[in-house]
Amino acid sequence: MNRIAKLSVIAALSALSFGGVTFAASSAMNWPAHIDQTVRHFKGNNFNIVNVDTLKESSETRTWLKEATPKQISALHAAVHANKPLAAKLKGQNVEMNNIAGAEQAADGSLTFYLR
Incomplete structure (x- = not known):
């Protein structure tokens, strides 16, 4: 169960970091x-x-x-x-x-x- 929780946290953090890259790329064009x-x-x-x-x-x-x-x-x-x-x-x-x-x-x- 502990492994599943760790994988979930890692997946969530990875998704957030990709979202930040997308935001940075679009805001640079403003x-x-x-x-x-x-x-x-x-x-x-x-x-x-x-x-x-x-x-x-x-x-x-x-x-x-x-x-x-x-x-x-x-x-x-x-x-x-x-x-x-x-x-x-x-x-x-x-x-x-x-x-x-x-x-x-x-x-x-x-x-x-x-x-x-």
Whole structure:
């Protein structure tokens, strides 16, 4: 009887850990949390510009960019416009503000802007 109880506990814990992996994979594809606030308060020159078409079709980044809501995109555009120095730097690199499809912050604090 003790073996059956142990096997049941092991099976239950295994099922929970697989559920956690599934949740982590799906949450990684979501729009970056608070990216509009990050962009609004960003200072410096450490940013990259990436064209969405250069990303692989199976890329997680491309997936969350496609799934972005109009509300998320408009909040991002408003944040870029509110950050006057950043907006000027982006315009200096010929970035049209309406073509910004998304942004994310790297671990080093730099930003990557994705353009349509």
